[in-house]
Amino acid sequence: MVIIRLIVAVLIVLTMVACGSQQPPAPSTGGVPKVGGTTVPATIDKQALVTETVQRASPTDYVPGELIVKFRADLKSSQTSAIHNAKGASLLKRLGVVDSGSIDLVRLPEGTDLKDAMRLYMADPSVEYAEPNYRRYLRSTIPNDTYFVRQWGLYNTGSMMNGTPGADIKAPLAWDFSRGSNSLVVAVIDTGVDYNHEDLYGKIWINNGEICTDGIDNDNNGYVDDCYGWNFVDRNNDPMDTDGHGTHVSGVIGAVTNNGLKIAGLLWDVKIMGLKFIGPNGGTTADAISALNYAVRMGAKIVNASYGSSTYSQAERDSIAAANQRGVLFIAAAGNDAENNDIAPSYPCSYGLPNIISVAATDQNDRIASFSSFGPSKVDVAAPGVYILSLIPNNGSGMNQDFWPGTSMATPHVVGTAGLILTNPEYVDLGFSIYQTRAFIEEYVDKLPSLEGKIRTGGRINAYKAVTAMLKPVNLTASTTGPTSVEPLRVNLKWQNRATGAENIRIERMQEGVDTHFVEIAQLSPDKDTYTDSAVSGEKTYHYRVRAFKGLSQSYVPTEERFIYTPYTNTVSVTTPVVPQSFGGGRGCSITPLPSQLDNGTIDVIIVMLPLMVVVFLIGRRLGSRPTGWSKVEYF
Numbered sequence: 001m002v003i004i005r006l007i008v009a010v011l012i013v014l015t016m017v018a019c020g021s022q023q024p025p026a027p028s029t030g031g032v033p034k035v036g037g038t039t040v041p042a043t044i045d046k047q048a049l050v051t052e053t054v055q056r057a058s059p060t061d062y063v064p065g066e067l068i069v070k071f072r073a074d075l076k077s078s079q080t081s082a083i084h085n086a087k088g089a090s091l092l093k094r095l096g097v098v099d100s101g102s103i104d105l106v107r108l109p110e111g112t113d114l115k116d117a118m119r120l121y122m123a124d125p126s127v128e129y130a131e132p133n134y135r136r137y138l139r140s141t142i143p144n145d146t147y148f149v150r151q152w153g154l155y156n157t158g159s160m161m162n163g164t165p166g167a168d169i170k171a172p173l174a175w176d177f178s179r180g181s182n183s184l185v186v187a188v189i190d191t192g193v194d195y196n197h198e199d200l201y202g203k204i205w206i207n208n209g210e211i212c213t214d215g216i217d218n219d220n221n222g223y224v225d226d227c228y229g230w231n232f233v234d235r236n237n238d239p240m241d242t243d244g245h246g247t248h249v250s251g252v253i254g255a256v257t258n259n260g261l262k263i264a265g266l267l268w269d270v271k272i273m274g275l276k277f278i279g280p281n282g283g284t285t286a287d288a289i290s291a292l293n294y295a296v297r298m299g300a301k302i303v304n305a306s307y308g309s310s311t312y313s314q315a316e317r318d319s320i321a322a323a324n325q326r327g328v329l330f331i332a333a334a335g336n337d338a339e340n341n342d343i344a345p346s347y348p349c350s351y352g353l354p355n356i357i358s359v360a361a362t363d364q365n366d367r368i369a370s371f372s373s374f375g376p377s378k379v380d381v382a383a384p385g386v387y388i389l390s391l392i393p394n395n396g397s398g399m400n401q402d403f404w405p406g407t408s409m410a411t412p413h414v415v416g417t418a419g420l421i422l423t424n425p426e427y428v429d430l431g432f433s434i435y436q437t438r439a440f441i442e443e444y445v446d447k448l449p450s451l452e453g454k455i456r457t458g459g460r461i462n463a464y465k466a467v468t469a470m471l472k473p474v475n476l477t478a479s480t481t482g483p484t485s486v487e488p489l490r491v492n493l494k495w496q497n498r499a500t501g502a503e504n505i506r507i508e509r510m511q512e513g514v515d516t517h518f519v520e521i522a523q524l525s526p527d528k529d530t531y532t533d534s535a536v537s538g539e540k541t542y543h544y545r546v547r548a549f550k551g552l553s554q555s556y557v558p559t560e561e562r563f564i565y566t567p568y569t570n571t572v573s574v575t576t577p578v579v580p581q582s583f584g585g586g587r588g589c590s591i592t593p594l595p596s597q598l599d600n601g602t603i604d605v606i607i608v609m610l611p612l613m614v615v616v617f618l619i620g621r622r623l624g625s626r627p628t629g630w631s632k633v634e635y636f
Contacts, residue, residue, distance in 0.1 A: 047122050050131045054115060062132035065108045066092070069121055070128040073101040080104060083126060087117070101128060141175040143258040147401065151263055152364050153252075153384025153413055161387055163364030168384065169413060170464035171266060178424040178467045179257075180267035186253055186302045186415060187295035189288060190246030192239040193274030194393040195228050197247060197400060199255045199262040204228060205271040207298065221297060230294055232287040233279035244392040246274060248404050249306050251391030252412035253419070262401055263389055266416025266463070269423075273300055278307065288348075289319040292330075296323050301422065301434075304415045305332040306408035308346050317351045324355035329434040331415050333407035334360045334373040341375035350378050354556035357418075357438055360451075361385025361410040362460050367450040372407055374454040380442055382451055382460045383417075385410030417441055417463040424467050429567055435557045436564065440466045442554070444501055469501030472566035473529075473546050478574045483538070491533040491574050495546050499566065502526040502548035506565070509533065512541035512573075523549075538579030545571045 067089070071080050077094070080102060084091055089106040096103060108117050114132060121130035142148070142155070152160040154171035185205055195204040205228070209219030212227040223230050229239040241247045250272050255265035273295060277287035288307070295303055303323070320330050332349035334341060341350050341358070349358035358379045361369040363386040368374060372385065388409035394400045421427060421437045444466045445459025452458045476495040483489040493507065505528055508518040522531060526548065536542060548566040 047129050050118075050122075050129045054118065054132060057132065057134070060135075062114075062134045065110075065112070065114065066133040067106050067108060067114065067118060067121065067130050068095070068133055069104045069106060069130045071101045071104070072126055072128055075101065075126055077102070079126070083124060087120060088112070089117070105133060141172050143264045144260050145255075145257060145264040146260065146262060147389055148264045150389045150403075153388055154264065154266065156364060161364050164366060167362075167364055167366040167460075169417065169461050171264075173464035174417075174420055174467045175268070177471065178420040178427075180254075180269040180419050181423040182269045182271060184267070184269070184302075184419055184423055185271045185273055185298075185300045186267075186304060186419060187273040187275055187291075187300035188246050188250050188253070188304045189275045189277060189291045189295065190241075190249055190304070190306060191243035191278045192231065192241035192246045192276030193229075193250045193272060194241045194247040194391070194400075195239070195274060197251075197391055197393065199259070199391055199400075200247075200250060200272070201256060203250075203254045203256060203265070203270060203272055205273040221294075223294070229274040230276070230291070232275065232277040232290050233283065234276075239274040239276040241274070241276070241393050243278070243280075244402075245278070245306070245408065246276065247393050248388075248390040248402070249304055249408060249412045250274070251401070252388065252409065253304065253416050255391055262391065266413065267419045267423075270419055273298065283307070285313045285316045289316055292319050292323060296326050296328050300328060302329045302331065302415055302418055304412055305330060305348055306406075306411045308333060308335055308348055310344065310346060312345070312347055316348055317353070320348060320351060320353055320356065324353055327434055328355060329357070329418055329437060330355050331357045331359060331411055331418065333411045334358050334375065334379045336361075336371045336406050336408075337373050338371055339373045341373050341378040345378065346373060350375075352378070355434055355438070357381065357414055357441065359383055359407055359411045359414050360455055361405070361407045362448075362451075363387075366446075366448050366460060368454060369405070369407075371405070372410075375456070376453055377456055379454075380456050381414060381445055382448075382455050383410040383413035384460075385413075414441065414461055417461055417466060420463055420467050426471055426567060430470075430564065433558075433561055435554075436552065436561055439552045439554045439557050440469055440501075443552070444469050465500050469499060470548060470550055470564055470566050471498035471500075473497050473499070473505065473548060473569045476544065476546055476569040476572050478544055478572040480574060480576055483577070483579045488534060489536060489538060489576060489579055491536050491542060491544075491576065493531045493533065493544055493546070493572075495529055495569055497526065497529050497548070499526065499548045499550075501550060502566075503550045504548070506547050506549055507531050507533075508545050508547075508568075510543045512543065518543070518545060536576055538576050541573060541575045543571055543573045545569055 081091060084106055088109040092105045092107050094102060094104055108114065118130045121127045150160055152163050153168055156163050156165055156168035158165040207227050210225060210227050211218050212225055215224060217224045225237045230237060231239045251263060251265060253265055254267045254270040254272050255263045257264040257268045275291040275295060277283040277291045292303065323330060334349050335346040349356065360374050360379050360382040361372040362382045362384055363369050368382060369386050385407055386405050387403050389401060389403050392400055392402050418437050418441060421440055422432060441461055442457045444462055445457045446462045447459045473495045476493065479492050481487060481490050481492060504526055505524040506520055507522040509521045510518045524531060545568045547568045550564045552562045
C-alpha cells in the first residue's frame with residue numbers, strides 16, 4: 001500500500017505541473033486598436049461615426065425628411081415595419097439585406113426634425129444606426145461660364161465640330177484636387193494682355209513694389225511705374241494687347257472661372273504678368289530676353305512662350321538656362337509649320353534645356369493638328385490646339401472672345417496644367433520642383449496612336465492624372481484576427497488609395513518598446529488597399545502608417561528629386577490579444593478542448609492523467625495477486 005500511496009502522490013504532483021492552477025486565461029477581446037493614443041474597442045462604433053458625420057453635415061448635404069435605417073440581423077420585416085409605424089415614419093424602399101441586417105429608406109412625418117428622428121431611432125435597441133439620405137455628385141467640377149461647353153480642350157463631350165468625347169485634358173476632374181493659387185505668377189511673354197478685360201478681372205499681376213503714376217522707379221528694378229508689367233516694344237509701362245494673341249493665351253490660362261461669364265480658365269486662381277515684346281512687325285530676341293529676365297526677377301514661376309522661329313540664339317538660350325537656375329519653368333510652342341523639329345529645329349522650344357517643355361497641338365478627335373510641328377525627340381507633349389475658344393481684346397468691336405488655332409493655343413493648356421500641379425496642396429507639402437512638375441506632365445499623358453513616333457512621350461496631356469498621380473493614401477484602419485485553433489494571430493490593415501500614378505505602396509511598422517523608429521515591412525502593388533501582418537506577437541502594441549512611392553527616371557530630374565514619397569496616412573496603433581501558451585505556464589493546460597459540456601480544465605486533467613491511471617491499475621492488480629506472507633521484495 002505504501003507503493004500505491006507513493007504513486008498516487010507522484011501522479012498528483014505531475015498533474016499540478018502539467019495543468020498549473022487550472023485558472024482559465026483572461027478572455028480575448030479580439031484586438032484593441034488605439035487611434036491617436038486612445039484605446040477604443042476593436043469593433044467600429046457605428047452610431048458614433050454616424051453622429052459625427054451628421055454634426056458636420058449641412059442641410060444641403062442630404063434629402064430633407066428621409067432617413068436610412070439599419071436594423072439588427074434577427075429582425076423580421078414585419079417587426080421593422082412595426083417600428084417605423086410606431087415612430088410615424090413610412091417605408092419608401094427596402095434597400096436590401098447586408099451581412100448583418102436589413103436597411104430601409106423611410107419618409108418622416110411632415111415637420112419632423114431630421115436629427116431628432118435619427119436620435120429617436122438610434123435609441124431603439126433594434127436599430128443599429130440611422131442616418132440621413134446623403135446626396136452624392138459626380139466627382140468633377142463643371143463651371144457655370146457661359147461658353148464652357150465650347151471649350152472642348154478642357155471637357156470634350158463630342159458636341160463641338162463632331163469631336164470625340166473624352167479627347168480632352170480632363171480639367172473638371174483635376175479641379176476637384178487643385179485650382180491654382182493667387183501666389184502663383186505666370187508670365188505671358190507675347191503681344192501683351194488686355195488687363196481691363198472683364199473675364200480677367202482680378203487675375204492680372206500687379207507690381208506691389210511700385211507706386212503707379214508717380215514717375216519713380218520705386219522698386220529699383222530699372223522700370224518706372226511698371227504696375228502691370230512692361231511693354232518692351234514701345235519701351236513704356238503699358239503692356240496693353242492690341243493684337244489679341246497674348247490675351248487669347250491668357251484666357252486659356254486664367255480667365256475667371258465659374259463667374260457666369262464668357263469662358264473658364266484652367267487656373268481658377270493665378271496672377272498673369274503681361275509682358276509685351278511682339279508688335280505689328282514681330283519681336284526680337286533682345287526684347288524676348290529682356291522680358292524673360294524681367295519675369296524671373298519679378299517672381300514668375302512659369303513662362304508661357306507661344307512664339308518662335310527657326311533661328312538659334314545663344315543669348316536666348318543662356319537667358320532660359322539662367323531662368324532654369326532660378327527655378328522657372330519655360331513652356332514653349334513647337335511651331336505651326338508641320339515640320340519635324342528633330343530635323344528642322346524651332347526656337348526657343350528646341351534648346352533642350354531641363355526647364356523647357358515643347359508643345360504640339362491636337363484636334364478635337366485626338367489627332368495631331370495638320371499644321372502642328374512635331375518631333376520624336378524634340379517635342380515633348382501635345383495639347384488641344386484646334387478651334388480653341390478664348391478671350392480677345394474688345395478694341396471697341398463689341399467682341400471679346402474668339403476661336404483660334406495653333407500650337408500657341410496648345411501651350412497655355414500645358415501652362416495651366418503645370419500651375420495645377422505646382423499648387424496642388426499635397427504637392428506643395430512635398431516641395432514639388434519644376435523638374436518633378438515637368439516629369440508628371442510627361443509621365444501621365446494619354447498615349448495616342450496618332451502621336452506615336454511623332455511626339456517624344458507619344459501622348460496628349462491629362463491634367464487629372466498629373467494632379468492626382470501622387471495623392472497620399474487616407475483612412476488607414478487596423479484590426480486583429482485570431483488567435484484561434486485554426487487561425488493564427490494577425491493584424492489587418494486597410495486604407496483608401498487615391499494616387500493615379502503610384503509605383504507601389506509602402507507599409508511601415510513600429511513596435512512599442514522595441515523599435516525607436518518606423519521600419520518598412522512591405523511593398524505592395526499600387527492597386528492594393530489591404531495588408532495582413534502575420535509577424536506579430538501577442539500582448540504587444542504596434543504602430544502602422546502607409547504611403548505611396550514613385551520613381552522618376554527622366555534625365556533632367558536631379559538625382560535627389562527622383563524618389564517621390566507621398567505624405568503618410570494617419571498612424572494607427574494596435575495592441576494584440578493574448579496568445580495561449582502551448583503547455584504549462586500557469587494558464588492551465590493548452591490542449592485544445594474537445595467538444596463537450598464538461599469544464600475545459602476537467603477535460604485537460606483527464607487527458608493528462610489517463611496513461612498514469614492505467615499504470616496504477618496494472619500495478620494494483622499485480623500487488624493484489626501476491627502469495628500470503630510475501631511482505632517485501634527488494635530489487636538490486
